[in-house]
Amino acid sequence: MKVYCILGDERALRSKSPALFSAILKRLGIRGSYVPFMVAPENLGQAMQSLRVLNIAGANVTVPYKETCISCLDALSEGAEIIGAINTIVCKDGQLKGYNTNAIGIMDALSTVGFNVEGTSALVIGTGGAAKAAVFILNWLRTHVVYVCGRSPAKTLEMAKRFHSEALSFETLSTAPFPVDILVNATAVSSPDESPKMAAWVQQLKLPDCRLVLDLNYGRQKNFWQEMAEAQHIRFMDGLGVLAAQARRTFALWTGIQVSPEEFVGVLREI
Numbered sequence: 001m002k003v004y005c006i007l008g009d010e011r012a013l014r015s016k017s018p019a020l021f022s023a024i025l026k027r028l029g030i031r032g033s034y035v036p037f038m039v040a041p042e043n044l045g046q047a048m049q050s051l052r053v054l055n056i057a058g059a060n061v062t063v064p065y066k067e068t069c070i071s072c073l074d075a076l077s078e079g080a081e082i083i084g085a086i087n088t089i090v091c092k093d094g095q096l097k098g099y100n101t102n103a104i105g106i107m108d109a110l111s112t113v114g115f116n117v118e119g120t121s122a123l124v125i126g127t128g129g130a131a132k133a134a135v136f137i138l139n140w141l142r143t144h145v146v147y148v149c150g151r152s153p154a155k156t157l158e159m160a161k162r163f164h165s166e167a168l169s170f171e172t173l174s175t176a177p178f179p180v181d182i183l184v185n186a187t188a189v190s191s192p193d194e195s196p197k198m199a200a201w202v203q204q205l206k207l208p209d210c211r212l213v214l215d216l217n218y219g220r221q222k223n224f225w226q227e228m229a230e231a232q233h234i235r236f237m238d239g240l241g242v243l244a245a246q247a248r249r250t251f252a253l254w255t256g257i258q259v260s261p262e263e264f265v266g267v268l269r270e271i
């Protein structure tokens with residue numbers, strides 16, 4: 001019997017991961033369970049130690065601990081080391097190794113729709129953990145240039161410097177057409193209810209050369225990224241494919257089993 005879990009704040013209790021991984025374990029006939037744990041910041045160290053003590057087979061980490069939990073790990077994958085954030089922990093022989101499958105999930109999702117970023121220019125909106133994973137993987141896939149734009153100029157500059165990308169301001173982007181091949185939304189907002197201000201700003205964007213808008217969020221009834229893309233005849237993709245791809249990669253790290261992306265997408269649509 002294997003036990004998997006997700007650690008985070010109260011958002012861990014709303015995560016789709018327990019239902020998703022439980023369904024996959026059941027479909028594969030693996031005896032196991034996956035549980036969410038809400039952890040207070042002052043207890044993070046003890047919670048991480050519990051993974052070792054309780055022989056947890058694998059864990060996910062979600063907001064706000066993707067970066068802070070790193071100091072409690074024994075090892076990091078190369079990508080996670082560069083990104084500076086993890087979402088997956090493999091527990092083996094009492095040792096905890098951290099991985100970032102957000103980045104590889106973006107790579108897989110782009111590949112699924114046949115979008116090759118090599119030599120292209122990309123624009124990533126946001127400066128959080130998902131944005132860092134996106135910039136890392138776009139660089140790794142040999143994008144010609146990655147522009148970064150967040151609402152905090154200081155965070156945008158810091159991120160651009162760290163990932164050898166170009167910082168842009170919201171003002172620059174809304175005043176003139178901007179030539180990029182792909183835009184990735186890595187902010188937490190996609191619907192006008194979440195941010196009327198962001199919705200108004202996105203409506204002003206003019207992306208004449210853009211061929212794909214990838215929103216890492218999903219499940220919004222009304223999505224201003226999608227509306228902007230459709231108005232300019234740009235292909236739109238929400239974050240469900242990325243979620244399925246990263247979950248699939250996480251599952252493979254934990255179990256060594258390669259489940260098809262379609263299986264993960266199918267379960268995600270049902271839960």
Ligand SMILES: NC(=O)c1ccc[n+]([C@@H]2O[C@H](COP(=O)([O-])OP(=O)(O)OC[C@H]3O[C@@H](n4cnc5c(N)ncnc54)[C@H](OP(=O)(O)O)[C@@H]3O)[C@@H](O)[C@H]2O)c1
Binds near residue numbers: 105130239244
């Ligand atoms: N599909 C997937 O598999 C997948 C994977 C990872 C993440 N995600 C989604 O991607 C989003 C970002 O995740 P994360 O881990 O990067 O979270 P995070 O570290 O909390 O970063 C959130 C980012 O959104 C920005 N933001 C929040 N509210 C905003 C607003 N009203 N206007 C403009 N910017 C705003 C934040 O800016 P400040 O820093 O200035 O606050 C920050 O840059 C989340 O919604 C998450 O669910 C999806």
